[in-house]
Amino acid sequence: MTKTLDPRDDMLGRARVRDNAELEAYYDDLAKQDTGALWTVANDIEPWEPKAKSDPIIWRSADLRQQVLRALDLVRPEDAGRRVVYLRNPKRQDVSAACGWLFSGIQVMNPGERAGAHRHAASALRFIMEGKGAYTVVDGHRMELGENDFVITPNGTWHEHGVSEDGETSMWQDGLDIPLTNCLEANFYEVHPDDYQATNLPVDDRQLSWGGAGLRPETDKWDRPFSPLMKFAWEPTYEALRNYAKATDGSPYDGVIMRYVNPQTGDNPMLTMGAHMQMLRPAEHTKAHRHTGNVIYHVAKGEGYSVIGGKRFDWKKNDIFCVPAWTWHEHCNTQQREDSCLFSFNDFPTMEKLGYWREQALEDNDGHQIVEA
Amino acid sequence: MTKTLDPRDDMLGRARVRDNAELEAYYDDLAKQDTGALWTVANDIEPWEPKAKSDPIIWRSADLRQQVLRALDLVRPEDAGRRVVYLRNPKRQDVSAACGWLFSGIQVMNPGERAGAHRHAASALRFIMEGKGAYTVVDGHRMELGENDFVITPNGTWHEHGVSEDGETSMWQDGLDIPLTNCLEANFYEVHPDDYQATNLPVDDRQLSWGGAGLRPETDKWDRPFSPLMKFAWEPTYEALRNYAKATDGSPYDGVIMRYVNPQTGDNPMLTMGAHMQMLRPAEHTKAHRHTGNVIYHVAKGEGYSVIGGKRFDWKKNDIFCVPAWTWHEHCNTQQREDSCLFSFNDFPTMEKLGYWREQALEDNDGHQIVEA
Amino acid sequence: MTKTLDPRDDMLGRARVRDNAELEAYYDDLAKQDTGALWTVANDIEPWEPKAKSDPIIWRSADLRQQVLRALDLVRPEDAGRRVVYLRNPKRQDVSAACGWLFSGIQVMNPGERAGAHRHAASALRFIMEGKGAYTVVDGHRMELGENDFVITPNGTWHEHGVSEDGETSMWQDGLDIPLTNCLEANFYEVHPDDYQATNLPVDDRQLSWGGAGLRPETDKWDRPFSPLMKFAWEPTYEALRNYAKATDGSPYDGVIMRYVNPQTGDNPMLTMGAHMQMLRPAEHTKAHRHTGNVIYHVAKGEGYSVIGGKRFDWKKNDIFCVPAWTWHEHCNTQQREDSCLFSFNDFPTMEKLGYWREQALEDNDGHQIVEA
Amino acid sequence: MTKTLDPRDDMLGRARVRDNAELEAYYDDLAKQDTGALWTVANDIEPWEPKAKSDPIIWRSADLRQQVLRALDLVRPEDAGRRVVYLRNPKRQDVSAACGWLFSGIQVMNPGERAGAHRHAASALRFIMEGKGAYTVVDGHRMELGENDFVITPNGTWHEHGVSEDGETSMWQDGLDIPLTNCLEANFYEVHPDDYQATNLPVDDRQLSWGGAGLRPETDKWDRPFSPLMKFAWEPTYEALRNYAKATDGSPYDGVIMRYVNPQTGDNPMLTMGAHMQMLRPAEHTKAHRHTGNVIYHVAKGEGYSVIGGKRFDWKKNDIFCVPAWTWHEHCNTQQREDSCLFSFNDFPTMEKLGYWREQALEDNDGHQIVEA
Numbered sequence A, B, C, D: 001m002t003k004t005l006d007p008r009d010d011m012l013g014r015a016r017v018r019d020n021a022e023l024e025a026y027y028d029d030l031a032k033q034d035t036g037a038l039w040t041v042a043n044d045i046e047p048w049e050p051k052a053k054s055d056p057i058i059w060r061s062a063d064l065r066q067q068v069l070r071a072l073d074l075v076r077p078e079d080a081g082r083r084v085v086y087l088r089n090p091k092r093q094d095v096s097a098a099c100g101w102l103f104s105g106i107q108v109m110n111p112g113e114r115a116g117a118h119r120h121a122a123s124a125l126r127f128i129m130e131g132k133g134a135y136t137v138v139d140g141h142r143m144e145l146g147e148n149d150f151v152i153t154p155n156g157t158w159h160e161h162g163v164s165e166d167g168e169t170s171m172w173q174d175g176l177d178i179p180l181t182n183c184l185e186a187n188f189y190e191v192h193p194d195d196y197q198a199t200n201l202p203v204d205d206r207q208l209s210w211g212g213a214g215l216r217p218e219t220d221k222w223d224r225p226f227s228p229l230m231k232f233a234w235e236p237t238y239e240a241l242r243n244y245a246k247a248t249d250g251s252p253y254d255g256v257i258m259r260y261v262n263p264q265t266g267d268n269p270m271l272t273m274g275a276h277m278q279m280l281r282p283a284e285h286t287k288a289h290r291h292t293g294n295v296i297y298h299v300a301k302g303e304g305y306s307v308i309g310g311k312r313f314d315w316k317k318n319d320i321f322c323v324p325a326w327t328w329h330e331h332c333n334t335q336q337r338e339d340s341c342l343f344s345f346n347d348f349p350t351m352e353k354l355g356y357w358r359e360q361a362l363e364d365n366d367g368h369q370i371v372e373a
């Protein structure tokens, strides 16, 4: 248990005990009583700053899509629960996470398929990649899913997905906080007693009721801890981004960026995870910053690259990549005439509620990272 | 000071003292010391239920518009402050109110006219009636005003209005809580030091930034106690109403009704006054209810009538009418094929914050009032 | 209707129309249609700053107590509703207010007397002056009342008062927002169906449960919009003040001042009215300030004077005085060795919720008013 | 990767794919692209209910105290950072946690010793066990520490501890969310630039200012996201418990239980961790329940036992034990004439903010667990 001292740790306020035989004996005695000496671990568990648990990774659509389609023939949704290829960060295999405590996967369904209804304490979101006729039903609210739509399935809601008989093979990215929910020993799972939800609400009733900006449907009672708007469709989102671009200089780190929010409260749509859509204007190259929290990006439009932890990741439509906690990152739209759009989801609501949010701008090199050769 | 006792007041818990000579002498002594006996006024100041301070009134556009246009030649905005004909409830002349503690008036401006900037503790709102090229500037945010747009000018914001040189004579309804602000001894007024506000923000920057439902412009910092969206344009509002109509049965008392809200918080756009746009579907006749709070309606579209306190008021486009506190009211769209839309503003936020909101449905006669002959 | 122009009003942004025959005719036409020209009233209803509606007044205990005791023989509580002598500001007789929209009175009861239970939308508070064995029951919670205790009876709660058979004649100050509730057309009144409340809760159960600082009784469910602690007893309040005095320099305007709050939320105990207890240290003379909102003070301990609107008011134990809105005021403890304590209640929560709070320090004359001769 | 199917998992809505050679090949291909098939892990990461990550453990004061005292001679606080023996749950050695994501340890200091000031994103609390003259300084606020006092050191505050020269050897339990902060990749550490904090605030100024129930020090501005009351002393806490016992039947699971709260807001004193003091009345034996969240108990007074996960743990003064997440537990005071008091701290605020709180009463066997032989 003798340790070499990091020079930075040799100061008042840090543990700098030099072990000796007497101490070693003491440590042995402590261990017998389910105890230990704090100073033997203090500098490890109280680091100067966080060290990311995950690697920055890109999952390229070219590869991913092909594997996902293979699954169509290999398993049925009724057997798989959901037919999903999940993204497995090399450093997070033990918790099946794509980045930090976030799970993500690509789900695919054929026309006429339907997966049974269930609910769990983990929260989920979907970002639609391709297809026609896909739908999801959340607590009886049925939503039609179109490309680049963002949909939530909050903690505790019954949900099921399917593709209508006259639809097309459909694919979407799932994002969940399953690893976090497990990590916090709080996951519960239930299968719907009737396998599928019955509903007579109009299709997309949530969007019809809550889809007007600055307008509250006066008689729609809603006391759930998540957004009554559960589908954030692509067209109005992209229009909002283009409008906002006329009124803002944008963020130095993110270009023109909007956060999806609960229109009833202005808060994040769900308790644990947040999501953004951001537009990088033609040729825009943002500056680098880093912050606590983990982010998984999905390229919704255009092409470009991001530099993450000093490494360049080129991306185009439907590529997925992640930015681990407290890791420098910057984005670049390589198109000269078109904007690029990045969808992303994150654990920021968790970080903010617990007081763990922290952010830092890169000051050196005019705010840009040195890219590894 | 001897009073006849209301039979309902002759019970334990009410004041039912019968005055006599000894008491009269006592009352005189009390008066000399700036005091009085509570039981001489108790039943008056603790009524069984509220009695409206205002009359229900309709101001017909046919009459009103003509008088307002006369003012164009009679006064200049630079002299009048604002060229406004205000609505004066017969029972509220002492406080210049249209209903309860709400002020309202019709403002008119010619192309090229411009009224100087000022600010006050009273909050204001506008509902645009006609014209082209009118604008208002609120704390440096310039907004173009179109028919049926709803615009806020909150407590403490610098504001000024005008019509561009190439515009048309423009008219709008003003709504203010001036009587309330005065009643609560809280009104302050300042003229802008430069007479007019300088601004280099894009026109309608607030709507460009906050006009997307369920989307928050991430870098738009806003810590004011009112809505960052300050113009609620008619087209998206009407579209939202038509969408909502597909998903709701509506309110029995108000048809399909949406409340204008602050998209940052979901609360009312300003602290003291709220506003609604409601749609009465073809031939819809709502049931009667009453509630605390005062409401001023403006017919945005269609025609019909309302029964208020047992009296029928027929209305059409741009008519204005009021519903005083705790007065029964119901609405009817007399068109068989078209919807009618009512804009309204009210003091509900004040009532709710102070715990004074109360509502009651009419139960007799299938929920409809007996209309006075 | 021709008006002389205040020189300050002869500027852009104010109404400065000079009336003429044509305008007078116009005004007559407007009046016929329940309308008026705003510029004829604009400067009146949009004043540069508030002008208090009330006079500063002191009600001296020496006078007041005697008159109140006379009432014991003149009326029975069962007939009077409550046996109260109310404080009537000379300028607020029309609304039976002591100051602004606040009502106040002195209530007296003999041992064995009991007034029937009722409830109303107006909120009430009590400050106990003298006696033994008095109690109040609020929604079934019985509280024993001791000298200088502060007790709340919020909007909508059943309440009744009495003095036990073995008690002494008891007297307390009532404070209510009745004038405000009436002004906002929101007062409702109900007599208890059983005349008196039945209860088997322990006496003072609210204080037993919520009387520990920084401690929440985990199983006491409380979802009412007012404080679960409904009696704020004198001893712990005075102890808290003395402790706080050791840790603070105090407010320049108020000495050592604490606000009574709802321990569940930290907010004011009731929605419309707030209350303070403040200690003026030996010989302390505060500086003058003014603010929106009305305050009624009750001398809980000691003696001194206050200067209000340039006028000096000497006070001692159980004197009551008021500070009208936007009126300069400062306080002085004339005792050289003892502290003085002032209880006060106010309408600040109303002013704050509606965005009407404003405060100003007197800068001239080292912060002290020139006292009128 | 072939798995045996839990019979409960063989239903629609669960993963029940039977692996075959083709699938195995597919899995290999997926692994090469940092992906996997969800159905191979789905039932593991979506369990029917949580399974605790920690063992229930008791650390007995008799053993613990002796080891802690040994450290006095073995290390100096200036070298150890803090001289702490930490509690190491056998199942949580990898994260140095006592239970769940909670760290705990016993700190000991001799008279005249002083540990340097530092701050970190992890939050800390102390529960004082013995000694005299110990103090802690948090952001310049110095607090004297007495037996059974509860003290907070929130996220981001500078803090240091010591024992005055004329004091006695002092010992307290530390509780921190270090494992959680690390788990969420959010820990930061800084040593104070001057090694120790300078302060001229009165000792215990926070308690002097905020120690009155239902009273807010009006001029104490406080905008930090934690409690301005940072020491919750034993005497008023115990008095509050005894008072509350007169007004409540208590919780069936916890007896008379109070939560430590921020008196400014009524919320938990810190963002991530909460704390309780509870009284088990003479001979009281509570019923069993279980809930999400982890709890570490410290016996403040008396003796008895708890049954945790079917196992009996006898305890007396200063013993420490933990209840892991979703584990049945019940408490028993074995004294017939005296109450027992348990202090505890937990991660409930984290669970509640993230929507993960869930609770269940044991229904079988009249609410009591069968104790393992």
Ligand SMILES: [Fe+2]
Residues within 6 Å of the ligand: A118, A119, A120, A124, A159
């Ligand atoms: Fe699911």
Ligand SMILES: [Fe+2]
Residues within 6 Å of the ligand: A253, A289, A291, A329
């Ligand atoms: Fe970022």
Ligand SMILES: [Fe+2]
Residues within 6 Å of the ligand: B118, B119, B120, B124, B159
């Ligand atoms: Fe104005």
Ligand SMILES: [Fe+2]
Residues within 6 Å of the ligand: B253, B289, B291, B329
């Ligand atoms: Fe209504």
Ligand SMILES: [Fe+2]
Residues within 6 Å of the ligand: C118, C119, C120, C124, C159
């Ligand atoms: Fe009353």
Ligand SMILES: [Fe+2]
Residues within 6 Å of the ligand: C253, C289, C291, C329
């Ligand atoms: Fe004051």
Ligand SMILES: [Fe+2]
Residues within 6 Å of the ligand: D118, D119, D120, D124, D159
């Ligand atoms: Fe620390």
Ligand SMILES: [Fe+2]
Residues within 6 Å of the ligand: D253, D289, D291, D329
């Ligand atoms: Fe428990």
